Amino acid sequence: MKKKYRIKKNEEFQEVFKRGTSVANRQFVLYVLDKPEQLYFRIGLSVSKKIGKAVVRNRVKRYIRQVFHEERDRIEIGKDYVIIARMPVATMEYEEAKKSLLHVLRRANVFH
Structure with missing residues (x-):
């Protein structure tokens, strides 16, 4: 996934947390923020150290990125998504x- 499709800066995460809407299940929390001027969607990942050591956290992040990669044609553009594992x-x-993760995405109506 290219860098322009990622949320990296703390200020960007905070904006999504403050102004976005959230949907959750037992495994994931999804925050969605509309950005109509944006021609693509961006994702930010948050996997706490409580989840496990680096190997486990990185695996979880790979899983999430892979799902977004596979579903990228169905996911609405012009939005920022932050996923908390x-x-x-x-x-x-x-x-x-x-x-x-697909369950949470469906609940948040991110598919078009």
């Missing part, structure tokens, strides 16, 4: 994590 996702395999 919760503890249960640490023990999940890719297919389970994907199913859970």
